[in-house]
Amino acid sequence: MARSLARRFALAFLAVTAAWTVPVTAGEFVILPLRLHLDRSTRATEVTIRNQDTAPLRMQAQAMTWRQDADGRDVYAPADDLIFFPRTLEIPPGESRIVRVGVRAAPVTREETYRLFLEQLPPATPDAAPAGASLRVLLRVGVPVFVAPAQVERKASIGGPEIQAGEVRWSVANEGNVHFVADRVEMKALARDGTTLFTRQFQERYFLAGTRKPLLSELPRGSCAQLAAVEVSVAGENVDLTRKVNVEPGACN
Numbered sequence: 193m194a195r196s197l198a199r200r201f202a203l204a205f206l207a208v209t210a211a212w213t214v215p216v217t218a219g220e221f222v223i224l225p226l227r228l229h230l231d232r233s234t235r236a237t238e239v240t241i242r243n244q245d246t247a248p249l250r251m252q253a254q255a256m257t258w259r260q261d262a263d264g265r266d267v268y269a270p271a272d273d274l275i276f277f278p279r280t281l282e283i284p285p286g287e288s289r290i291v292r293v294g295v296r297a298a299p300v301t302r303e304e305t306y307r308l309f310l311e312q313l314p315p316a317t318p319d320a321a322p323a324g325a326s327l328r329v330l331l332r333v334g335v336p337v338f339v340a341p342a343q344v345e346r347k348a349s350i351g352g353p354e355i356q357a358g359e360v361r362w363s364v365a366n367e368g369n370v371h372f373v374a375d376r377v378e379m380k381a382l383a384r385d386g387t388t389l390f391t392r393q394f395q396e397r398y399f400l401a402g403t404r405k406p407l408l409s410e411l412p413r414g415s416c417a418q419l420a421a422v423e424v425s426v427a428g429e430n431v432d433l434t435r436k437v438n439v440e441p442g443a444c445n
Contacts, residue, residue: 228293237294243285243288250282253278253308255307257270257274258336258400264404264405276293280313300341300342302401307336344369348399350364351364353379355411358416361406362424364399365404366402374428376428379394383420389415416443
């Protein structure tokens with residue numbers, strides 16, 4: 193039976209880490225909210241999962257600490273101080289279930305960050321699988337959990353930009369003690385007549401407290417002759433930064 197089940201289901205996982213507060217709709221289920229905020233006065237909250245499918249939905253939850261390394265990459269490790277219940281659940285068609293989430297104690301000086309991963313499980317029996325299915329994608333949604341410190345301090349800055357060997361190098365630093373969420377992270381190349389030669393959008397959205405994310409963008413060939421300035425910017429929730437530097441002729445060759 194196990195071998196037959198393995199043939200019918202090739203497991204794939206999709207991590208959803210978007211910054212929106214609207215529900216996550218995965219075709220078969222909805223999760224609300226997409227971000228959780230806790231502090232010293234609110235040390236517990238909940239996530240609602242609604243099954244929109246015609247078959248029972250099986251899910252499991254896992255809590256992980258969430259950090260960002262020197263390159264700005266997300267790093268996860270098992271979390272012992274984030275409390276959640278239940279760890280597994282089965283939701284009948286058209287119904288909802290709640291996962292309760294809490295912390296043992298709130299931080300004092302710097303925000304603590306976690307992700308609660310809600311992972312869809314395969315049906316308990318092959319008979320519960322869609323008829324004729326040979327591939328089923330099981331979704332894994334990472335819900336950010338932010339636990340605020342006693343006093344919030346917000347501070348962010350842009351490093352650079354610098355032109356080196358045909359590349360624009362810059363960085364975004366969160367020097368405060370809580371995260372911020374960017375709606376737009378952008379590098380713009382400007383011509384000598386003031387027009388925009390090209391724009392590069394970056395996918396970075398979450399900037400955790402005390403981290404610096406290096407960003408790099410290659411300059412298209414042939415753009416150096418027209419390039420006069422580079423402007424970089426970050427805009428979003430509690431952040432609005434812009435920095436512009438002039439480029440000397442031939443500096444990006």
